[in-house]
Amino acid sequence: MTRYISILIVLLVTASAYGFDFRKENLEHKIVAGFNFGATTPTSIPREIRKIEGWWPQFTPQLGYNIIYNTSDKWAVGSGILLDYKGMGVRDRVKYLYTEVKLEKDGNYLTGYFTGKNETTVKMAYVTIPLYARFKINDTWNVRGGGYMSYAYSTSFKGKVWDGYMRAPDPTGSEIVIENKGDATFDFGDDVKTFDFGILAGGEMKINQRFNVFGTFNWGLTPIFHNSFKAVPFKMHNIYVTLGISYNL
Template sequence: MRRLTYTALLLLATASLAIGQEARDKNILAALRHGWNFELRAGLSMGGTAPIPMLQEIRSVEKYNPKLNVHVEGQATKWFDPHWGLVMGLRMEQKGMVTDARVKNYHTSLLLGDGAEASGNWTGYVESNYAASSIVLPVSAAYKINDYGKVQAGLYAGYRFDGSFTGHVTDGHFRMGSPIGERVDFPADKQATYDFSDELSRFEAGMQVGGSWRAYRHFLVYGELRASFTPIFPGSFTTLTTKLYPIYVSTGFSYLF
């Protein structure tokens, strides 16, 4: 009797799941009939934070590491006619880079050997390490070229919930306070560090433009350029006199429901 009860409960649970799946499938089909498409995207981004325009203080970029920046996004598209639609999404993304450069009279703040922080101008080698994790809300207008390809462009707003901006300097000299201040030399075997992680801005807004191509019935490949209107540090942060803007190119695969 107990075995029959367990079997009956199992059959009921299986039937409930089947009915639930059938209801979900009907809901998706109903949405498609009313002009909606749903996509799940996953991919990688490559880029960095850059001053616009490039500063004269940056004499050369010695090395660049784009890191492995992953993003996952869900999109819903409402098509108003055979060609035009509105795309709304929710994206979790990582941004980051490591750069090594040679600079001259670059204004910054350093943690010296005694633990004291000093502002001034640095000439020499500098390494910067940037990382950020954000949740992003993109909204774009889409144009369907044909049954296989579409392009889209729009705006996005993001909130950074984690991030860091750190680095070190070496093989150069530091002028305390100003370009003519007291000089402190740092040979190649000596370095000073900096950490501006707590100063990073929480909010970001920018534009994005890209396109996708349907490779199979449900699978698409896509590419997108994303450029921020807002720098990674707020206007109240004056330790770095330059404004750094995130600019990234993203590519990946998408599943079309």
């Protein structure tokens, strides 16, 4: 976070040096609150996932502060700081999915290729700094686009597999039956990257002088797991839509 704050300070000083006028009438201050809906997911369905049987959201609020500098009647640049929760749950049927699970009956770990049902729950908490350009269409609507940087201070990526079997160490190896839902679990939260970088695009509608409603699409460009992590064989990204309200201070 020290790095992020330093970047913001450098940007403000540089802008001032180039003649940007940071008078009160050129600045907007907003409190934003909303919810994130989406998934931590691969960008396309891998061949190992044969059927998605269910998806459900977690409690994923977003709360923060935005500051916006109007460079003209139409254009502005904005940033801020957000407390940003992202997460979801998914249940699917997989075939020959390479993974690592913990056998609950003896505490041993088993690595191999699983076929059966998989359930995953993701819960992550970030501090996010967005940076974007805003274009005012009219007195009611504006659109924006840019990017964001996030620091994860809490990460959870847990789940279980059942109603199937594991073959180890390769798909032709010996078959180990995993029958019940609580027999084998996984927990990869410690393998999630601390930083997430991505792009954003969205729009905002003015309700009155104080309140606005907004929607923002956020696409994480960096995979959530470290490159050395192999227990999930495909890259996963944070892809979420934020819906919420903003209050003009």
